[in-house]
Amino acid sequence: MLNPDPLWYKDVVLYQIYVRAFCDSNGDGVGDFAGLTSKLDYIESLGVNCVWLMPFYPSPLVDDGYDISDYYDIHPDLGTLEDARAFIDAAHARGIRVISDLVLNHTSDQHRWFVESRSSRESPLRDFYVWSDTDQKYLDARIIFTDTETSNWAFDPHTHQFYFHRFYSQQPDLNYDNPRVQQAMFDVARFWLDLGLDGFRCDAVAYLFEREGTPCENLPETHAFLARLRKFVDENYPGRILLAELNEPPEQMSIYLRDEFHMAFHFPLMPRIFQALKEASREPIVRTMEAMAPIPEIAQWCTFLRNHDEMTLKLLSPQERAQMWDYYAPDTRMRFSMGIRRRLAPLLGNDYNRLLVANSLLFTLTGSPIIYYGDEIGMGDDIRLKDRDGVRTPMQWNDQPNGGFSSARELYDPVIDDDTYGYRRVNVASQQQEPGSLLNAMRQLVALRKKYRAFGRGATQFVEVGNARVLAYERAWNDEKILVINNLADSPQPIHLAKYNSHAGWDVLNLREFNFPPRAQLEPYEFLWLLLSA
Numbered sequence: 001m002l003n004p005d006p007l008w009y010k011d012v013v014l015y016q017i018y019v020r021a022f023c024d025s026n027g028d029g030v031g032d033f034a035g036l037t038s039k040l041d042y043i044e045s046l047g048v049n050c051v052w053l054m055p056f057y058p059s060p061l062v063d064d065g066y067d068i069s070d071y072y073d074i075h076p077d078l079g080t081l082e083d084a085r086a087f088i089d090a091a092h093a094r095g096i097r098v099i100s101d102l103v104l105n106h107t108s109d110q111h112r113w114f115v116e117s118r119s120s121r122e123s124p125l126r127d128f129y130v131w132s133d134t135d136q137k138y139l140d141a142r143i144i145f146t147d148t149e150t151s152n153w154a155f156d157p158h159t160h161q162f163y164f165h166r167f168y169s170q171q172p173d174l175n176y177d178n179p180r181v182q183q184a185m186f187d188v189a190r191f192w193l194d195l196g197l198d199g200f201r202c203d204a205v206a207y208l209f210e211r212e213g214t215p216c217e218n219l220p221e222t223h224a225f226l227a228r229l230r231k232f233v234d235e236n237y238p239g240r241i242l243l244a245e246l247n248e249p250p251e252q253m254s255i256y257l258r259d260e261f262h263m264a265f266h267f268p269l270m271p272r273i274f275q276a277l278k279e280a281s282r283e284p285i286v287r288t289m290e291a292m293a294p295i296p297e298i299a300q301w302c303t304f305l306r307n308h309d310e311m312t313l314k315l316l317s318p319q320e321r322a323q324m325w326d327y328y329a330p331d332t333r334m335r336f337s338m339g340i341r342r343r344l345a346p347l348l349g350n351d352y353n354r355l356l357v358a359n360s361l362l363f364t365l366t367g368s369p370i371i372y373y374g375d376e377i378g379m380g381d382d383i384r385l386k387d388r389d390g391v392r393t394p395m396q397w398n399d400q401p402n403g404g405f406s407s408a409r410e411l412y413d414p415v416i417d418d419d420t421y422g423y424r425r426v427n428v429a430s431q432q433q434e435p436g437s438l439l440n441a442m443r444q445l446v447a448l449r450k451k452y453r454a455f456g457r458g459a460t461q462f463v464e465v466g467n468a469r470v471l472a473y474e475r476a477w478n479d480e481k482i483l484v485i486n487n488l489a490d491s492p493q494p495i496h497l498a499k500y501n502s503h504a505g506w507d508v509l510n511l512r513e514f515n516f517p518p519r520a521q522l523e524p525y526e527f528l529w530l531l532l533s534a
């Protein structure tokens with residue numbers, strides 16, 4: 001049964017899935033909805049209770065489906081609308097919610113709106129997009145795909161005007177000054193909510209409007225539209241959620257969580273987790289968390305370590321970014337735009353304890369965590385592939401050909417097959433057998449995270465344990481209080497616990513009493529989740 005609490009997203013654990021990469025049921029080399037449905041036992045056994053499916057709509061796939069050519073159908077490689085509905089129903093029957101992308105800012109240049117819009121200056125859909133006689137407008141809008149794009153404008157030779165695009169030139173920006181565009185997107189949202197989706201991961205929401213003399217991000221007009229979208233969802237579909245994808249500085253982020261979104265990805269925190277591990281220092285995390293403005297009680301952060309994009313370093317200073325690149329992306333092929341196109345396990349040197357402490361932070365710091373498919377088994381990446389494809393390779397189910405993903409000869413992208421991360425070594429079937437596997441450790445973290453509501457709902461209070469290489473905090477909700485202590489270093493670290501000596505603790509990871517000694521020593525990357533009794 002689905003958790004009936006309207007604030008279910010405060011206690012949820014999410015899982016991000018690329019349908020194309022998960023499981024191929026019909027042997028054409030591409031994952032599909034029927035394959036995904038057949039893997040629900042696995043998804044359920046992981047303990048996650050909401051999945052985010054990346055765009056599955058018809059698309060020429062210039063940007064892996066973030067260039068949508070029809071908002072009302074399923075990409076033919078992935079199945080039919082009926083297959084999608086069947087998946088949603090089957091997931092719901094197991095208590096698992098399903099959200100997908102709502103790509104608001106742009107469409108594909110193959111979308112019939114754009115085909116019509118570019119057909120002539122007099123087209124009735126001309127002002128669905130942002131056209132101009134000159135490419136010298138909105139010059140303060142930064143270019144996002146710096147590796148491939150040199151301008152946010154593309155020239156259309158047929159009508160002799162330029163159109164505006166924040167991403168690839170095959171992704172023209174919709175014109176939100178046109179009320180018909182706004183209405184069209186409400187219609188799209190309604191269609192999918194009626195079909196049964198539990199909400200949307202709203203793509204690139206900071207960029208909807210353009211205004212001269214501004215960076216064309218976070219504009220008041222954009223906020224006003226998003227507030228209307230929220231009102232529409234709350235009034236017509238209570239209990240469904242809007243999750244924001246926006247990678248903006250701390251002071252901007254929380255504004256979106258007031259009247260606009262139920263959740264937002266915690267982009268400011270994410271790179272600080274990697275920085276903290278690099279420096280073996282609590283400082284980057286504490287400083288960033290303390291800079292965040294409070295958010296309403298009913299809002300929630302979504303914490304993540306990795307996703308289908310590059311690990312973005314946009315919010316770091318140029319010097320910090322250079323240091324992160326040196327450390328985490330020594331091979332320049334690992335760099336992409338303002339970030340690093342690698343998966344979690346390779347980023348953390350495939351070190352089991354380091355991977356787990358990173359996940360301890362993910363599961364306990366603030367908000368609701370999301371796991372990127374494959375990271376729960378420590379999948380690797382393939383930097384030989386173009387763009388961000390190297391972190392979107394097929395899920396590794398077993399040691400059979402193609403890692404059990406597909407019976408086809410050729411896949412949409414090759415399965416990882418190297419000595420360290422290849423499917424023969426890293427796969428679900430073998431980790432299911434092995435009690436100490438990463439997969440089983442992750443299952444335990446998911447289960448415990450769901451058991452204690454303080455993690456999803458509680459306040460976070462950093463505490464000093466006399467060692468800056470150790471990050472400790474209390475999470476408290478009603479009468480539940482949990483002390484989390486993480487050793488960020490690859491060496492043993494002493495800690496002082498004298499102030500807890502009047503407490504009794506329960507070590508929830510190891511299921512035993514913890515009687516606070518005045519001093520203790522943590523093993524490299526060791527972490528403790530201690531339930532405190534008064």
Ligand code: BGC
Binds near residue numbers: 063103167204308
């Ligand atoms: C998505 C990217 C995509 C971009 C343009 C992002 O926020 O996560 O994968 O390339 O939006 O749609």
Ligand code: MG
Binds near residue numbers: 026030
């Ligand atoms: Mg298929």
